[in-house]
Every structure is written in C-alpha cells, then in structure tokens.
Amino acid sequence: xxxxxxxxxxxxxxxxxxxxxxxxxxxxxxxxxxxxxxxxxxxxxxxxxxxxxxxxxxxxxxxxxxxxxxxxxxxxxxxxxxxxxxxxxxxxxxxxxxxxxxxxxxxxxxxxxxxxxxxxxxxxxxxxxxxxxxxxxxxxxxxxxxxxxxxxxxxxxxxxxxxxxxxxxxxxxxxxxxxxxxxxxxxxxxxxxxxxxxxxxxxxxxxxxxxxxxxxxxxxxxxxxxxxxxxxxxxxxxxxxxxxxxxxxxxxxxxxxxxxxxxxxxxxxxxxxxxxxxxxxxxxxxxxxxxxxxxxxxxxxxxxxxxxxxxxxxxxxxxxxxxxxxxxxxxxxxxxxxxxxxxxxxxxxxxxxxxxxxxxxxxxxxxxxxxxxxxxxxxxxxxxxxxxxxxxxxxxxxxxxxxxxxxxxxxxxxxxxxxxxxxxxxxxxxxxxxxxxxxxxxxxxxxxxxxxxxxxxxxxxxxxxxxxxxxxxxxxxxxxxxxxxxxxxxxxxxxxxxxxxxxxxxxxxxxxxxxxxxxxxxxxxxxxxxxxxxxxxxxxxxxxxxxxxxxxxxxxxxxxxxxxxxxxxxxxxxxxxxxxxxxxxxxxxxxxxxxxxxxxxxxxxxxxxxxxxxxxxxxxx
Numbered sequence: 001x002x003x004x005x006x007x008x009x010x011x012x013x014x015x016x017x018x019x020x021x022x023x024x025x026x027x028x029x030x031x032x033x034x035x036x037x038x039x040x041x042x043x044x045x046x047x048x049x050x051x052x053x054x055x056x057x058x059x060x061x062x063x064x065x066x067x068x069x070x071x072x073x074x075x076x077x078x079x080x081x082x083x084x085x086x087x088x089x090x091x092x093x094x095x096x097x098x099x100x101x102x103x104x105x106x107x108x109x110x111x112x113x114x115x116x117x118x119x120x121x122x123x124x125x126x127x128x129x130x131x132x133x134x135x136x137x138x139x140x141x142x143x144x145x146x147x148x149x150x151x152x153x154x155x156x157x158x159x160x161x162x163x164x165x166x167x168x169x170x171x172x173x174x175x176x177x178x179x180x181x182x183x184x185x186x187x188x189x190x191x192x193x194x195x196x197x198x199x200x201x202x203x204x205x206x207x208x209x210x211x212x213x214x215x216x217x218x219x220x221x222x223x224x225x226x227x228x229x230x231x232x233x234x235x236x237x238x239x240x241x242x243x244x245x246x247x248x249x250x251x252x253x254x255x256x257x258x259x260x261x262x263x264x265x266x267x268x269x270x271x272x273x274x275x276x277x278x279x280x281x282x283x284x285x286x287x288x289x290x291x292x293x294x295x296x297x298x299x300x301x302x303x304x305x306x307x308x309x310x311x312x313x314x315x316x317x318x319x320x321x322x323x324x325x326x327x328x329x330x331x332x333x334x335x336x337x338x339x340x341x342x343x344x345x346x347x348x349x350x351x352x353x354x355x356x357x358x359x360x361x362x363x364x365x366x367x368x369x370x371x372x373x374x375x376x377x378x379x380x381x382x383x384x385x386x387x388x389x390x391x392x393x394x395x396x397x398x399x400x401x402x403x404x405x406x407x408x409x410x411x412x413x414x415x416x417x418x419x420x421x422x423x424x425x426x427x428x429x430x431x432x433x434x435x436x437x438x439x440x441x442x443x444x445x446x447x448x449x450x451x452x453x454x455x456x457x458x459x460x461x462x463x464x465x466x467x468x469x470x471x472x473x474x475x476x477x478x479x480x481x482x483x484x485x486x487x488x489x490x491x492x493x494x495x496x497x498x499x500x501x502x503x504x505x506x507x508x509x510x511x512x513x514x515x516x517x518x519x520x521x522x523x524x525x526x527x528x529x530x531x532x533x534x535x536x537x538x539x540x541x542x543x544x545x546x547x548x549x550x551x552x553x554x555x556x557x558x559x560x561x562x563x564x565x566x567x568x569x570x571x572x573x574x575x576x577x578x579x580x581x582x583x584x585x586x587x588x589x590x591x592x593x594x595x596x597x598x599x600x601x602x603x604x605x606x607x608x609x610x611x612x613x614x615x616x617x618x619x620x621x
Contacts, residue, residue, distance in 0.1 A: 113191060563588045
C-alpha cells in the first residue's frame with residue numbers, strides 16, 4: 001500500500017515540466033553575437049531553478065541580481081517536513097467557518113500550502129517590512145543541502161530566532177531584504193489562480209527593487225499598475241528625516257498571475273478629490289476609464305436588467321457579450337432609460353467611439369492614522385503598531401478584483417494586525433458576499449514604545465482583532481444575503497507528526513527496531529494527523545469535518561466522503577471494518593499503519609476497496 005509522503009512538495013522537479021508557465025524569470029534580455037539585444041532563455045537561471053545546490057557561472061545580462069539570490073532560489077524550492085496542527089480553543093466557529101488563520105513562519109506556510117491551494121487564490125495582499133532601517137525581517141537559512149532542509153523539524157520556530165533587525169548599517173541591507181522576499185513571492189505566485197492578482201504595499205526605499213523582483217517572478221507584461229495613496233495627513237517628524245522630503249504617500253504594486261480574459265476595475269490615487277455627482281445621497285466622481293488591451297473594464301454603482309438589449313446595428317460589445325452579461329450580473333454596468341449610460345461597444349471594425357465611463361465611489365480619507373485609530377477602537381492603544389493599513393484601502397482593492405458570489409479566496413501572509421481579515425468580513429457584510437480569507441502571521445513578540453504590550457505576540461493580537469472586528473461587523477447593519485461567517489480555524493505550523501524514521505527508514509538501527517514500531521510522535525492527536533494528511537493529499541483545509549464512531553473506532557469524515565480517516569493504532573482494523581467503510585464510497589481513505597489487525601488485512605485493504613468502492617484512493621501513514 002502506498003504511503004503518504006507527509007512533507008511539502010519538491011518543486012524542483014515540477015519546474016521542468018512547466019518552465020514557461022512557472023518561470024517567466026528565465027526569459028530575459030541578452031546580447032546576441034551580432035550585438036543586437038533580444039529575448040533569450042537564461043540558462044544559468046534555469047539551471048538554478050532545476051538544481052538542488054547552488055550553481056555558479058552567471059553571464060552578463062539585464063536582470064536584477066544581488067549577493068544571496070541563488071541561495072534564496074534554492075530555499076524556495078527545497079521541501080520541508082512540517083505540518084499544521086489545529087488549535088480549536090483559539091478558533092472561532094471551527095466546525096463551520098471557511099476562513100483560516102495560520103500561525104508561524106510564512107515561508108513554511110507557503111510551502112505547506114502548495115498542493116492544497118495551488119492555483120486557487122484569487123487575491124494575495126501583503127504588507128511586508130518596508131526595509132526602512134528599523135524593520136525586522138525573516139532570517140532564512142539558505143545555505144543548506146536539500147535533504148537537510150527537507151528534514152528540518154522546526155528547530156527555529158521561535159520568533160526571536162526567525163526575525164532579525166535589518167539596519168541600514170548592514171552591508172547586505174538591500175540583499176537580505178530581497179533574499180527574504182524572493183522565495184515568498186515565487187511560492188505565492190503558484191497559489192494564485194490564472195486570473196489571480198497580487199497586491200504589495202511598499203514604501204519608496206524598496207519600491208524600485210520590489211518592482212524589478214516582481215517583474216522577474218511574474219513577467220514584466222503582467223505588471224498591472226502602481227497605486228499611490230495618501231498614507232498620512234500628518235507630515236513625518238523632522239528629526240532623522242530632516243534632510244529628506246517629508247513622506248505622505250505609500251504605494252501598492254499590482255501584478256496579475258498571467259494574461260487571461262478578466263475584469264480589472266479602476267484603482268485610484270490619493271490626494272484631494274472633488275465629488276460633483278450625487279446619487280441617493282452618496283457623493284461620486286465621474287471617472288474616465290479608457291479601453292485597455294488587457295480587458296480592463298469598469299465598476300458602476302447601479303445595475304439594471306440587461307434583458308434583450310444589444311448594441312446598435314454595426315457595433316459590438318467591446319468586452320464581448322458574455323463578459324458584459326457577467327459584469328451586469330455582478331452589478332458593474334449602469335443603465336439609464338433602458339440603455340447603457342455610456343457606450344460599452346465599438347464599431348464592428350473595431351474603431352472605438354467614446355471612452356468607458358463609470359461612477360465609482362472614491363473615499364480616500366482613510367489613512368494610516370485612521371487605520372491606527374480603528375485598531376485602537378478595537379484593541380485599545382497598547383498594541384505596538386505605529387502605522388496600520390486602513391480597512392477602506394484593503395476593502396477597495398478586494399472589491400476591485402473579486403465577485404461577491406464566487407467564494408473568492410483572499411490571502412495575506414504578512415498578517416500584521418489583521419486588517420485584511422477585517423476588510424473581507426466588512427465587505428461581505430455590506431454586499432452579501434461569500435469571500436474567504438486566509439491570514440498567516442508569525443509569533444513575533446509584540447512590543448510597544450513603553451515596553452508594555454497587552455498581547456504577548458503579534459499573532460495573538462491579530463487573532464483577537466479578527467475576533468472582535470468580526471463581532472462588531474455582525475452587530476452592525478448587514479446585507480440580508482450575507483452568510484455571516486466571522487469565524488476562523490487556527491492552524492499552527494509545527495514539526496511533522498511523523499518521527500524522523502518515517503523519512504529515513506534506511507537509517508534505522510536494526511538493534512533498536514522495537515523502539516520504532518510506531519512511526520508517529522507520541523504527543524500528536526488524531527486530529528493533528530488528519531490535517532497533515534489533508535495537506536499531503538491536497539484537501540481543502542476549510543472543509544467541514546465530522547467525527548463518528550464506526551464499530552467502536554473513531555472515524556473522521558471530511559466534507560462527507562471527500563476523505564475518510566481512521567487512525568486507530570491498536571490493531572483493531574479488520575476486513576469487516578474496511579467493508580463497512582466502503583459503504584460510504586469515499587474519494588480517499590487513510591489508515592494508520594499500526595492499526596491493522598495483521599499483515600493479511602493490510603494487504604487485502606486495497607483489493608476490498610477495488611471491489612466494493614473502485615473510485616476510492618487508499619493510503620496509510
């Protein structure tokens with residue numbers, strides 16, 4: 001019987017089959033023999049992508065480079081033997097929620113999620129350290145061979161060992177920051193849907209470097225735009241910055257996973273705005289959106305029945321009829337007197353008439369100060385955050401790229417104070433949406449200027465903010481169609497549930513074989529094992545889980561019969577029990593190796609399922 005591997009996937013072998021799709025950074029500008037510059041495959045970079053060790057020998061070309069880049073690439077590809085352990089008592093509505101909170105190093109989290117959420121995330125928003133000279137960044141262990149990396153068992157889980165200050169006196173100031181960001185962005189790209197979008201908040205210190213890094217990972221052609229927003233009203237204190245321009249703005253870079261037919265809605269800049277139009281007592285500004293070769297469209301404040309309406313004779317819908325109908329169903333097209341308020345069509349020959357127009361609600365009064373004030377209202381002022389992203393900013397970005405009806409997944413792997421989760425719940429409550437969030441935050445110590453922190457770690461603060469903001473959203477006026485999901489499952493990154501011998505059976509000392517009858521660590525629960533199996537098998541971690549007794553044995557049923565697991569370790573699994581499980585016709589079933597009555601039962605399990613439930617995949621741990 002095949003065993004589950006119980007470690008994160010080794011991406012190096014996958015890279016070979018999907019080079020063009022997964023590694024746009026391997027296509028670069030290079031000088032040919034005749035002196036002309038053209039696109040070419042960066043074979044040095046390709047060799048590194050497909051190598052298990054650091055490869056030397058770069059040649060001169062246009063690209064972003066820094067000391068430690070190859071080690072960072074190696075670390076992105078190397079698998080780890082870790083898991084996610086559920087924590088029910090810190091969760092909210094554990095059994096019914098579709099939201100997840102993952103506590104631990106975000107690099108480990110991104111690796112663990114590669115199979116389960118590959119190509120499933122609609123939006124990733126992150127607010128990483130800005131590298132201003134006073135930030136903490138992750139201290140990743142780059143120079144380690146893949147097998148050693150693979151068998152790392154969480155020896156650096158403590159935040160104090162995972163995070164280091166990166167002062168501008170550090171000779172590797174920019175290099176260390178880029179080495180931290182590169183593997184995380186590469187892994188994040190894998191998780192995005194084909195129509196997925198990445199938003200990254202950044203300050204001007206690393207704006208240029210981040211843009212070059214994202215273009216290498218996503219491809220320059222997938223740069224969508226740069227949003228400049230007014231982050232603060234109060235000017236930066238003079239002091240150390242007295243010889244620099246005072247900063248009032250920050251930026252959000254936007255990249256798409258790949259070019260596919262999609263809808264992008266208007267993004268905005270900060271600064272003073274006039275709002276000359278009023279609809280139902282709400283102020284709007286007329287925004288002009290020109291047609292884009294990437295299928296950019298628009299969002300309006302009203303929608304009416306499209307019905308049998310079609311463009312005038314000799315003209316056609318610019319975005320295509322199917323897209324227009326979908327936009328209308330989602331509430332993005334405005335009609336007046338039975339026709340579109342502005343033309344959304346063009347001549348059959350393709351000549352444009354008017355630009356696209358729409359009404360778009362714009363309110364950028366929300367700043368970092370406003371975000372901090374929001375956090376103060378929820379948690380009090382002993383939280384240690386000087387700047388906090390406002391809910392309105394994140395909510396608008398999410399609203400611009402998601403549909404309320406499609407269970408779009410929104411991820412933030414620099415969770416911070418939990419603004420992204422708050423924004424998702426707030427937006428859902430307003431428009432009746434069913435978007436889901438996944439937030440990752442390491443257990444970084446929470447320190448205020450006074451040294452007195454109400455919460456021991458940022459992760460604890462983030463979870464409490466989500467609990468309280470969810471309750472506040474639930475208590476406010478909400479859309480009748482909202483499912484009212486304000487819960488989240490807490491999953492904590494930990495060393496694998498499997499003993500080291502599981503990964504290296506050849507190293508077993510035959511003289512001590514009796515010590516290794518069970519290959520599972522003694523402090524792990526059946527639910528711990530279940531979540532590692534779900535990770536390994538690529539099963540959605542937010543699916544409902546039911547527990548029942550069958551013939552006196554504890555059995556987990558994930559989403560009905562998507563996965564059935566029995567981790568009985570006392571030799572009670574016999575053929576009668578196995579036949580009983582076949583009645584559920586599960587897609588997958590897993591047993592614990594130590595649970596079989598004897599070797600004959602273990603051998604016969606697959607044949608029993610093949611006969612009585614042929615579509616079931618059977619494995620053991």
